[in-house]
Amino acid sequence: MRLTMNEKRKITEKVAKRYRKARKKHKGLILDEFTEVTGYNRAYASHVLNNWGKKIYVQVKGEKITYILGKRKKKTLRIRKKYYDEEVLRPLKKIWYVSGMLCGKYLKAYIEDNLKLLEKQNEINLNKDQNRKLNKISASTIDRLLKKERKNMELKARKKTKPGTKKLKDKIPVRTYWQWDENKPGFLEIDLVSHNGGNPSGEFIYTLDATDINTGWTELRAVKNKAAVYVVNKLITIEKRLPFKLLGIDSDNGREFINDHLYRYCEENKINFTRSRIYKKNDGCYVEQKNYSIVRREVGYQRYEGAQTLDLLNAIYDRLSLITNYFTPMAQLVEKRRTGSKVKKIYDRPRPPYVRVLNSKHVSRKVKDKLKRKRAQLNPAQLRREMVDMQGKLFDMGRKVSGYKINYGGVISLSEGNFVYIR
Numbered sequence: 001m002r003l004t005m006n007e008k009r010k011i012t013e014k015v016a017k018r019y020r021k022a023r024k025k026h027k028g029l030i031l032d033e034f035t036e037v038t039g040y041n042r043a044y045a046s047h048v049l050n051n052w053g054k055k056i057y058v059q060v061k062g063e064k065i066t067y068i069l070g071k072r073k074k075k076t077l078r079i080r081k082k083y084y085d086e087e088v089l090r091p092l093k094k095i096w097y098v099s100g101m102l103c104g105k106y107l108k109a110y111i112e113d114n115l116k117l118l119e120k121q122n123e124i125n126l127n128k129d130q131n132r133k134l135n136k137i138s139a140s141t142i143d144r145l146l147k148k149e150r151k152n153m154e155l156k157a158r159k160k161t162k163p164g165t166k167k168l169k170d171k172i173p174v175r176t177y178w179q180w181d182e183n184k185p186g187f188l189e190i191d192l193v194s195h196n197g198g199n200p201s202g203e204f205i206y207t208l209d210a211t212d213i214n215t216g217w218t219e220l221r222a223v224k225n226k227a228a229v230y231v232v233n234k235l236i237t238i239e240k241r242l243p244f245k246l247l248g249i250d251s252d253n254g255r256e257f258i259n260d261h262l263y264r265y266c267e268e269n270k271i272n273f274t275r276s277r278i279y280k281k282n283d284g285c286y287v288e289q290k291n292y293s294i295v296r297r298e299v300g301y302q303r304y305e306g307a308q309t310l311d312l313l314n315a316i317y318d319r320l321s322l323i324t325n326y327f328t329p330m331a332q333l334v335e336k337r338r339t340g341s342k343v344k345k346i347y348d349r350p351r352p353p354y355v356r357v358l359n360s361k362h363v364s365r366k367v368k369d370k371l372k373r374k375r376a377q378l379n380p381a382q383l384r385r386e387m388v389d390m391q392g393k394l395f396d397m398g399r400k401v402s403g404y405k406i407n408y409g410g411v412i413s414l415s416e417g418n419f420v421y422i423r
Contacts, residue, residue: 008038016052088133089145091124095134096146098123098381100297100328104142109329109350111135114380123381184362185214186247187272189287190235192226192256193295197303197398205304205313206256207295208234210249211287215356216330217242218290219321222304222313226256232265241321243357243367248272252284294324298391302398309397312390319387326354327380 003011011034019030035045084092095118096102099110111134118124119131126134193207194200206223208231219241221234239246249266251257253275266273276283298320304313329350337344354375358368 003038011037012048012052016049019049084133084137084141084145088130088137091126091130092134092137092142092145093149094124096142096149098384100323100384101150102328104139104146105331106329106350107142108137108139110327111137113329113352113355114327118381121379121381123379183214184247185212185217185244185357185360186242186362187213187250188246188248189213189250189284190257191252191284191287191291192223192231192254193291195299195302195304197301197401199303203305205310207299207313207317208238209287209290209295210235210238211290212242212244212353213286215244215353215360216286216332217244217353217357218294218324220295220317222310222317224307224310226254228256228259228261231256232261235262235265243371244360244363246271248274250274250276250284252276253278294320298387299394300398302395303401304394304398305401306397309394312394312397316387316390316394319383319390322378323380323383323387324353326352326375326378328352332356 015030015034019027019034022030031042031045031049034040034049035042038045040048095111095115096107098118099107099114102110115131115134119126188210190208190210193209194204195206196204203225206226208221208223209218210220211218219238221237223230223234235249246269248271251273258275263273265271282288299313299316304310329352331347331350333345334348335346337346354371357363357371
């Protein structure tokens with residue numbers, strides 16, 4: 001029967017006292033018994049019994065190491081030096097704020113695309129070690145390092161949309177995928193986001209959100225109210241800002257879209273006008289996603305009204321569109337695989353809409369060169385600073401109208417180069 005180390009230590013402790021006191025001929029007998037019980041080599045057994053409880057000095061690579069034979073070492077936690085330390089976390093936070101607080105997966109792509117640009121524009125100053133670590137950092141590590149910084153408050157908006165007339169619905173077909181060539185830019189999903197602050201009475205501002213399905217290019221315009229004439233006018237403005245020809249629009253079934261004014265405009269300009277199925281919100285999934293990830297995250301849920309607020313919102317959207325389209329990466333679904341009841345979705349590498357437009361064979365070389373020149377002149381950190389200053393004014397206006405204060409997690413201030421939350 002083999003003894004455990006604890007049992008051998010207990011036996012050694014008792015035998016060692018007797019062994020040291022014994023005469024030479026008795027020590028041989030004790031060693032015989034001890035080696036038979038413990039299984040130790042005779043020379044090692046003699047060494048252990050002679051030195052039990054004594055300090056032993058050992059020379060290892062020129063250094064004298066002391067240990068006490070017989071006493072067990074206490075286990076100590078090995079504290080590993082942080083690889084991504086405060087020197088890396090500081091610039092990472094700054095890049096995260098500039099990007100609009102993206103998740104780790106998208107922030108990694110943002111760093112790969114824009115780190116050199118931010119350094120060139122003197123927004124961040126990195127040494128060689130910081131640069132190397134930021135370039136090799138993984139998405140999961142980014143999420144872990146920024147975990148304490150993520151304290152976003154979410155409020156649910158109320159949907160106040162009335163259905164369009166049945167006569168026009170019969171004229172406007174329900175969108176089916178064979179009608180649209182979604183491999184070509186120019187087919188947009190459109191939607192209105194209300195800014196009523198929970199009070200649907202009276203007149204308040206809406207945001208017209210238009211998202212291209214192929215490239216993810218998103219344009220936003222604030223609308224005085226959802227009267228047809230205002231919605232169409234803003235849609236014309238959005239059409240002029242697109243880097244490609246508007247080929248088709250797809251809307252929900254609200255009156256702001258299903259009306260003669262918009263229908264006539266699409267007929268005259270040969271724009272394919274379709275609508276989603278009733279009570280099927282996922283039919284407009286591309287634009288619905290942007291309603292939160294861009295509009296709600298940046299301008300919140302307060303009530304906005306009046307011409308001054310309208311102009312301020314549009315000034316914010318001018319900068320937000322540049323940040324979103326030229327610098328913010330997004331992933332697109334490439335493939336779905338169904339295995340039994342499970343569906344595995346495969347996405348491509350996150351890239352900003354600007355890159356997707358450059359990669360499109362349906363966009364002319366002249367337009368692509370124009371986009372390249374424009375991006376070279378843009379500073380994402382400066383755009384974010386200007387936008388946040390405007391956001392502060394916008395929230396003050398919203399608080400005055402709403403009559404109560406709302407906590408906006410995730411909104412940041414870049415004043416004087418300091419990146420902190422406004423709560």
